[in-house]
Amino acid sequence: MNKLYIFLKYFFIVVWTVFVVAPFLWALTTSFKDFQSVNGGVTYIPWLDFEPNLEGWKVLIKSPAKGGVDIIEPYFNSLFVTCTASLISIILGTLSAYALSRYTFKAGFVKNNDITFFFISQRIMPPIVLSIPFFLFLSSINLLDSLTGLIVVYIVLLMPIAVWIMVDFFNKVPREIDETALIDGCNPYQAFLKVVLPNSIPGLIVAGMFCIIFGWIDFFFAFILTFTEVQLLPVKIVALNSSVTPWWSLSASALVSVAPLIIVAFIVERYLSKGNLSGAIK
Amino acid sequence: MAKIDLSNISHSYNPNDPNPVFALNPFSMTWENGNRYAILGPSGCGKTTMLNIVSGLVRPSAGRILFDDKDVTDLKTEDRNIAQVFQFPVIYNTMTVYENLAFPLKCRDFSKSKTDERVNSVAETLNLKSFLNSPARKLTADQKQLISLGRGLVREDVAAVLMDEPLTVIDPDLKFRLRRNLKEINEQYKTTLVYVTHDQNEAMTFADNIIVMSEGEVVQTGSPKELFERPNTTFVGYFIGSPAMNLFESEPSSNDSVKINNTLIKTNSNLSKLKTKNIKLGIRSEFIKIAKNQNENLVEVNVQKVEDLGNYKLITAKMGSLTIKSKVTRETEIPNQNVKLHIPAEKCCVYEDNKLI
Numbered sequence: 001m002n003k004l005y006i007f008l009k010y011f012f013i014v015v016w017t018v019f020v021v022a023p024f025l026w027a028l029t030t031s032f033k034d035f036q037s038v039n040g041g042v043t044y045i046p047w048l049d050f051e052p053n054l055e056g057w058k059v060l061i062k063s064p065a066k067g068g069v070d071i072i073e074p075y076f077n078s079l080f081v082t083c084t085a086s087l088i089s090i091i092l093g094t095l096s097a098y099a100l101s102r103y104t105f106k107a108g109f110v111k112n113n114d115i116t117f118f119f120i121s122q123r124i125m126p127p128i129v130l131s132i133p134f135f136l137f138l139s140s141i142n143l144l145d146s147l148t149g150l151i152v153v154y155i156v157l158l159m160p161i162a163v164w165i166m167v168d169f170f171n172k173v174p175r176e177i178d179e180t181a182l183i184d185g186c187n188p189y190q191a192f193l194k195v196v197l198p199n200s201i202p203g204l205i206v207a208g209m210f211c212i213i214f215g216w217i218d219f220f221f222a223f224i225l226t227f228t229e230v231q232l233l234p235v236k237i238v239a240l241n242s243s244v245t246p247w248w249s250l251s252a253s254a255l256v257s258v259a260p261l262i263i264v265a266f267i268v269e270r271y272l273s274k275g276n277l278s279g280a281i282k
Numbered sequence: 283m284a285k286i287d288l289s290n291i292s293h294s295y296n297p298n299d300p301n302p303v304f305a306l307n308p309f310s311m312t313w314e315n316g317n318r319y320a321i322l323g324p325s326g327c328g329k330t331t332m333l334n335i336v337s338g339l340v341r342p343s344a345g346r347i348l349f350d351d352k353d354v355t356d357l358k359t360e361d362r363n364i365a366q367v368f369q370f371p372v373i374y375n376t377m378t379v380y381e382n383l384a385f386p387l388k389c390r391d392f393s394k395s396k397t398d399e400r401v402n403s404v405a406e407t408l409n410l411k412s413f414l415n416s417p418a419r420k421l422t423a424d425q426k427q428l429i430s431l432g433r434g435l436v437r438e439d440v441a442a443v444l445m446d447e448p449l450t451v452i453d454p455d456l457k458f459r460l461r462r463n464l465k466e467i468n469e470q471y472k473t474t475l476v477y478v479t480h481d482q483n484e485a486m487t488f489a490d491n492i493i494v495m496s497e498g499e500v501v502q503t504g505s506p507k508e509l510f511e512r513p514n515t516t517f518v519g520y521f522i523g524s525p526a527m528n529l530f531e532s533e534p535s536s537n538d539s540v541k542i543n544n545t546l547i548k549t550n551s552n553l554s555k556l557k558t559k560n561i562k563l564g565i566r567s568e569f570i571k572i573a574k575n576q577n578e579n580l581v582e583v584n585v586q587k588v589e590d591l592g593n594y595k596l597i598t599a600k601m602g603s604l605t606i607k608s609k610v611t612r613e614t615e616i617p618n619q620n621v622k623l624h625i626p627a628e629k630c631c632v633y634e635d636n637k638l639i
Contacts, residue, residue, distance in 0.1 A: 179339055180372045182359040184433055185389035196375040 006150060012253035024255070031056045031251035038247045056248030059240075060256065069252060071236050078216065078233040079260070081147055086211035090204060092155070093162025100163070101170035102178065116167050119160040125221050138225055145229045153221055158211040165210065169203030170196070202271060207270045213261060233257055284349040284441040286313040286336065286474065291345035293331055305331045308345065308529070309500045311493070313442070318465070318474040320489035322479060324521070328498040329478045333444045335362045349441050360389075365434025367445040371426035373418045379405075380414040383432045390437075400436045407467060409433050413545070424452045424460065431464075435471060442474040449484065461488055482522050486510075494518050510566070511629070516636040519564045525596065525607050528570070529633075532563045540632060543602045545581050549630040551639050562633040567596070569629040570608035573622040580622045588616050599623070 029044060032052035043049035062068020096119075097103075100112050134153055136142070143149030173196060181191035197204075226232065237253045240246060260276035288311045307343045313319055321329045334340035336347065338359035346355050354362055365386075374382050380401060387574040405411045408428045413421060418429060427448060434443040449457045465488065468475050472509045479485050485492050486506045494502045500566065502514035510635075513519035519527030532540040532547070534556050537549045540563050547563060575582050583599035583606055590612070597608045597616060608623055610616070632639045 174370075174372065176368045176370070176372045177374075179359070180366070180368070180433075181374075181385075182339070183337055183364055183366045184386035185360050185363075187358075187360055188387065195374055198372075201376075263358070 027254050028246050031255060033248050045157060056252040059246065059249040060252055068242055069082040071233060071256070074083050074231045074233045074236040076146060077230060081150045081154060081232065082212055082215035085151045085158055085215050086208060089155050089158035089162045089211050090208055093159045093207065094166050094204065095222055097163050097166030098170055098196065099168050099212065119163040120161045134221065135224060144225060146229045147230055149225060150222065150230070150232070150279060153225060154215050158215055161210045161214060162207045165207040166203055169200055173199055205271045209264055212264055283314045286442060287348035289346045289348065291335060291342045292349065293335060293340065293342045298341045304498050307499045311500065311503065313474055313476065315474055316597060317491060318468050318489045319473045319491045319493060320476070320477045320479060320485035321495060322482060322485040323495035324480055325559055327495045329495055332357045333366065333446055333476065333478055337444055338362045358569050363437065363439060363441050365437065365440050365443040366444065367430045367434060367448045368449045369450050371423060371430045371451070373426050373429050375419040377418055378415055378420050379410055379421070382418045382429050383436055385410040386433050386437055386508055393520045402434045404435045407470070427452060435467065435473070440473060443477055445475065445477045447479055457478055464488065477576060494521065512631060512638065513564065514638050515632050516564060518630070523566060525567055527564045528606055530563045530604055532561050534561055543604060547579055547625055547630065548627045549632055550628050551632045553632060553639065556634055558635055560635050562636070564631040564633055565625055565629055567609045569626055570606065570623050571610060573612060573624040576624045579625045579627055581625060582620060582622055585616060585619060
């Protein structure tokens with residue numbers, strides 16, 4: 001029984017690992033292939049099966065004049081927009097979540113839970129519904145095709161995620177911690193900053209991770225709200241496509257674009273496994 | 283350190299309702315400086331509400347709170363200089379033991395040297411000295427609770443330390459040690475300690491004054507001895523003591539005696555002003571003994587059960603339909619069947635409408 005369990009455990013771990021890692025390996029080898037190696041039947045191992053070359057990678061940094069796409073600027077645009085919007089969303093979201101978790105709001109029949117749901121409901125609509133209002137809104141304040149405009153829109157999209165995660169998290173942080181801080185002589189702001197917030201770092205990290213992921217992978221709004229001045233990475237990658245699909249440069253760009261998320265995942269995993277909250281009370 | 287006056291305090295969680303439900307009915311009380319108080323009562327009787335009102339976490343619907351004759355009703359928690367220890371140890375997880383203990387002083391801008399001195403002195407008292415630099419979250423539950431307590435004690439001028447069932451999560455043998463610790467701390471620092479509990483043993487061994495509460499009402503305040511011997515209401519008699527006080531339906535027969543099951547029992551109470559027929563006679567099982575040579579206040583009972591509870595025996599007997607319990611020493615010989623028990627008149631409490639006469 002025990003042996004069978006261990007066997008099955010490792011079996012499924014291996015299957016899952018292959019399932020997750022295989023596409024990356026596939027993309028990695030493809031990125032070093034040329035037209036013939038891609039179209040000449042299945043090949044796996046460089047130098048043995050096919051002759052690797054760097055054409056696919058070079059296209060990413062070559063200027064358009066020389067037949068490349070130059071993703072460096074869109075890359076940093078994406079990093080800047082995602083990080084700024086995530087940071088602002090986390091700050092605003094955490095403050096609103098704390099208020100929603102600790103204080104009672106009432107406006108007619110609208111209470112705390114309704115307000116929390118209102119935040120989440122922003123994400124229930126299909127994005128296409130929001131595209132026209134966003135477009136008109138940004139054009140009315142002259143922020144179409146600008147980084148600032150994108151940041152504003154991304155804050156609207158990411159803040160609900162932050163609020164949702166942090167409300168749940170603060171609800172799990174015992175109220176007695178705030179009360180103890182008050183009794184120890186903090187004012188409510190100090191209690192929040194010095195006591196509650198340090199205890200909520202795991203929650204902040206999870207919320208931050210989701211904001212970064214959803215911000216980074218967004219194609220739809222980046223596509224609709226920008227034209228020529230500003231481009232974000234997902235839009236640029238799609239622009240790579242042409243009548244002859246350049247699998248090598250698409251694979252290379254896929255790997256480049258997923259790299260920041262992998263780094264984020266590794267950092268987050270380390271923090272989450274520490275389990276900072278366990279033992280706050282009890 | 284302060285004298286705490288609660289004057290006409292009452293609290294309702296829905297004061298704007300046409301029929302507000304009171305978690306605390308109006309009461310007044312004074313807590314003298316440096317004493318140990320226990321608030322005792324079953325769950326949901328308003329104990330915690332009372333504590334939260336004193337610490338300022340809850341604002342009473344009516345009444346005033348005075349610390350050393352200064353009105354603090356409208357003062358915020360952080361300005362009241364109160365320490366409160368909750369049922370579960372609350373520690374600041376992200377800080378070390380030292381930082382935890384120093385936190386209240388840091389919030390009040392104490393100097394580094396003063397903080398050091400206070401933290402070390404408190405850590406000494408609580409046996410936390412060797413842990414000062416370890417992360418607080420790594421400690422055991424009882425050590426964490428000591429930290430909670432320590433944060434209350436680092437402030438020399440703290441008005442009172444309020445404890446809300448602080449020993450619930452602690453092992454029984456540690457409980458005993460901590461309770462003794464608390465007493466020593468009280469004697470050493472002369473801090474007013476207020477201790478909420480639903481465990482009468484805890485209250486009896488810890489406090490010199492016990493406040494018994496029931497359904498939002500303060501039913502009796504007094505020393506453990508007073509509560510034990512002269513419970514104000516049948517509730518107190520029932521709630522305090524193990525086994526509970528013997529209570530018998532009875533009818534008055536003269537100015538100082540009542541009849542239970544046609545047996546005349548003389549009491550020391552003045553029964554001339556009784557208004558209702560709802561009369562009960564209460565007597566602690568500790569005071570009922572097997573009759574030797576007394577010739578009054580005797581009841582004839584039928585022994586049902588004798589339990590040997592270590593240092594004493596508990597007799598359960600029937601007198602007609604009434605059950606009567608008596609605690610006797612281990613050495614006492616108990617006849618198998620009928621036996622005469624003596625009820626001492628001076629220990630009898632007579633209750634009219636469940637209130638002591």
